[in-house]
Amino acid sequence: MNQATALAHPNIALVKYWGKRTGKTNIPATPSLSITLDNLVTRTSVRESERDQIEIDGKVVSDEKIEDFLVQLRAAYSLPPLSIESSNNFPTSAGLASSASGFAGLLTAIDTAFNLEMSVSERSIWARKGSGSAARSIFGGFASLDGESGDWCARGVLPARAWPLKVVIAVTSEKTKDVGSTQGMKRSKQTSPYYSAWTESTKSDHAAGLSAISQQDFSRLASIAESSCLKMHALMLSSQPPLFYWNGATVETIATVRELQSAGVSVFFTVDAGPQVKAVCQEDAADIVAERLANVPGVLKTLVCGLGPGAYVDQPR
Ligand code: PMV
Numbered sequence: 502m503n504q505a506t507a508l509a510h511p512n513i514a515l516v517k518y519w520g521k522r523t524g525k526t527n528i529p530a531t532p533s534l535s536i537t538l539d540n541l542v543t544r545t546s547v548r549e550s551e552r553d554q555i556e557i558d559g560k561v562v563s564d565e566k567i568e569d570f571l572v573q574l575r576a577a578y579s580l581p582p583l584s585i586e587s588s589n590n591f592p593t594s595a596g597l598a599s600s601a602s603g604f605a606g607l608l609t610a611i612d613t614a615f616n617l618e619m620s621v622s623e624r625s626i627w628a629r630k631g632s633g634s635a636a637r638s639i640f641g642g643f644a645s646l647d648g649e650s651g652d653w654c655a656r657g658v659l660p661a662r663a664w665p666l667k668v669v670i671a672v673t674s675e676k677t678k679d680v681g682s683t684q685g686m687k688r689s690k691q692t693s694p695y696y697s698a699w700t701e702s703t704k705s706d707h708a709a710g711l712s713a714i715s716q717q718d719f720s721r722l723a724s725i726a727e728s729s730c731l732k733m734h735a736l737m738l739s740s741q742p743p744l745f746y747w748n749g750a751t752v753e754t755i756a757t758v759r760e761l762q763s764a765g766v767s768v769f770f771t772v773d774a775g776p777q778v779k780a781v782c783q784e785d786a787a788d789i790v791a792e793r794l795a796n797v798p799g800v801l802k803t804l805v806c807g808l809g810p811g812a813y814v815d816q817p818r
């Protein structure tokens with residue numbers, strides 16, 4: 502029987518992606534840059550079955566994004582009906598990039614189980630078709646998702662061991678988000694007066710971010726990443742109706758990160774389509790950052806991660 506299990510880690514964008522090109526193949530409007538985390542993990546098993554069945558965190562679900570993805574994959578490869586079981590060791594669809602690790606792991610498991618023999622770039626392209634950010638979780642460490650190789654796929658730009666940053670995640674809510682990223686991006690593109698300024702400035706942020714990473718310049722990366730995050734949320738807030746992903750504890754946590762910065766701690770914040778704050782810091786600052794963020798009113802818990810590997814198979818062929 503064809504079956505395989507893959508493990509994949511979420512990634513956090515330092516230069517954000519928010520907006521797609523027109524068309525069906527999920528091409529981002531702008532390039533993005535990310536870090537893949539280690540301790541958060543999605544484990545996905547696929548096997549041939551009598552009919553398609555999707556189980557996420559122990560519950561059978563109907564998931565439109567996964568179903569559409571399978572339709573696209575079957576147009577290119579002959580695949581039987583599949584049983585898919587996916588579980589996360591962190592909250593799903595709550596702004597912790599579960600769709601990135603989910604699609605990166607799903608594609609990696611399908612590629613192995615059915616001997617599709619994709620190259621790493623092909624896996625990244627296919628993962629992107631499921632969820633834009635998933636293209637980046639195929640790679641570990643620092644990754645760039647851009648159109649430089651012709652088709653839009655991610656590439657590794659610096660391995661995790663070369664610059665072992667830490668990420669302290671302040672979880673401020675475990676609720677699933679009200680507006681998913683696909684719908685949110687469409688809304689921003691159609692309604693925000695700032696959309697074209699966003700796409701233009703993201704291109705230069707991406708180039709500047711790549712250079713800061715190659716020079717391991719923490720303070721430059723911090724200012725580029727915070728600016729990209731705040732511009733994305735300004736775009737979200739200026740959409741109609743507004744996309745408001747933060748809560749009070751999100752703001753309190755950002756204020757605490759800013760206090761730490763004023764005290765000379767090497768840390769910066771970033772926030773995705775959800776209320777969690779990710780504080781990226783130099784290795785030696787992780788303890789103080791974790792301790793301070795755990796004490797912010799409204800923070801439910803903190804998760805401390807290092808940088809992790811790209812998606813991989815858990816079972817030999
Ligand atoms: O890949 P998606 O559709 O889940 O969108 C990701 C959007 C952000 O996480 C907010 C930004 C990013 O680049 O990861």
